[in-house]
Amino acid sequence: MDKVINCFSKRPDAVARLICFPWAGGGSIHYARWGKILTSIEVLAVKLPGREARAKEPFFQSMEQIVDEVINVLLPVLKEKPFALFGHSFGAMTSFAIADTLKRVHKLEPIHIFLSGASAPYSEMRIQAPKRSDLSDEEFLQWMTRIGGTPPELLANPEVVKLFLPALKADLHVVENYGCDRPESPLSCPVTCFDGKQDMPHDLQAWKDISSGDFTVQMLPGAHFYLKDAANEKVILDYITKYLEMAEIDYL
Numbered sequence: 001m002d003k004v005i006n007c008f009s010k011r012p013d014a015v016a017r018l019i020c021f022p023w024a025g026g027g028s029i030h031y032a033r034w035g036k037i038l039t040s041i042e043v044l045a046v047k048l049p050g051r052e053a054r055a056k057e058p059f060f061q062s063m064e065q066i067v068d069e070v071i072n073v074l075l076p077v078l079k080e081k082p083f084a085l086f087g088h089s090f091g092a093m094t095s096f097a098i099a100d101t102l103k104r105v106h107k108l109e110p111i112h113i114f115l116s117g118a119s120a121p122y123s124e125m126r127i128q129a130p131k132r133s134d135l136s137d138e139e140f141l142q143w144m145t146r147i148g149g150t151p152p153e154l155l156a157n158p159e160v161v162k163l164f165l166p167a168l169k170a171d172l173h174v175v176e177n178y179g180c181d182r183p184e185s186p187l188s189c190p191v192t193c194f195d196g197k198q199d200m201p202h203d204l205q206a207w208k209d210i211s212s213g214d215f216t217v218q219m220l221p222g223a224h225f226y227l228k229d230a231a232n233e234k235v236i237l238d239y240i241t242k243y244l245e246m247a248e249i250d251y252l
Contacts, residue, residue: 003054004073006045009035014042016082016111016244019074021091021098023117024175025168027052030228031086037237041244044077046070046094051167059170063097063178070098075106084112084244088194088227090175092118096210100183109187111247113211114240116194117224120206121175122182133172137165147200148223187211190243194218194236196226 006028018041020031028045029052035043048066049057060066077083087095092115102108119126132143141155154160190213193204197219208215218239220232227233 001073004047004069006032006047007035007043008032011042015040016084017042017044018240019083019085020045021087021094022046022048023088024090024171025164034237038241040241050170059167060174063174066094067097067101071101078108082111082247084110084114086114088116089118090171092116093121093175093178096121099187103185103187110189112190112192112243114192114194115207116227117196117199117202119203121178121180123203123206125203131176133169133176148225182209188213190214192216192218194220196220196222196224198223199226
């Protein structure tokens with residue numbers, strides 16, 4: 001499990017577990033440190049191959065590979081106590097793919113799914129979105145500069161770019177080739193969508209179709225990586241804590 005999951009703070013008495021999925025090219029550290037902040041929740045941050053301690057492993061080529069590995073590792077843990085999923089951008093797609101498979105194949109559901117910075121995979125806005133993984137490195141870096149979230153000095157450093165660009169393009173290849181229909185058997189848990197007010201528009205409303213549960217949208221100031229802002233992060237974590245602690249009461 002340690003190969004695939006980063007958990008800074010094990011909390012056997014936690015009311016729930018929060019499984020977090022990285023954005024494209026991202027690692028597990030950003031979310032793993034949430035585990036030191038959320039004292040009532042155990043945070044499990046997913047580590048994908050091709051980065052961090054798994055840097056020598058080949059990148060996954062499909063969403064199915066990610067889903068198979070994560071579920072194979074986490075299934076026993078997910079049966080122990082209530083769990084929720086959080087993912088930003090590429091991670092939102094991964095969260096949905098995991099939740100959908102858990103429901104269809106294993107009859108397991110999260111108590112809440114938190115999705116950020118992404119259109120639903122079956123939405124017309126997502127289907128019509130331009131493919132980024134096929135851009136030249138120069139064009140790709142220009143696009144990254146436009147969406148923000150990465151310090152300009154890093155994008156201007158060829159050695160740093162050489163480290164993160166392959167993982168980012170590999171993840172985008174996965175998500176750009178991930179196709180699915182609206183789920184025939186929706187979840188029943190609440191769904192919350194977060195997004196940056198200054199980010200490119202996303203079809204958040206299309207996420208309603210993944211569950212019969214309550215649906216909420218929270219818009220926060222900032223562009224695509226709005227969640228890196230300390231004030232926004234506090235809003236997100238307070239919201240997650242409130243809803244998972246409430247859900248735990250309902251679960252019991």
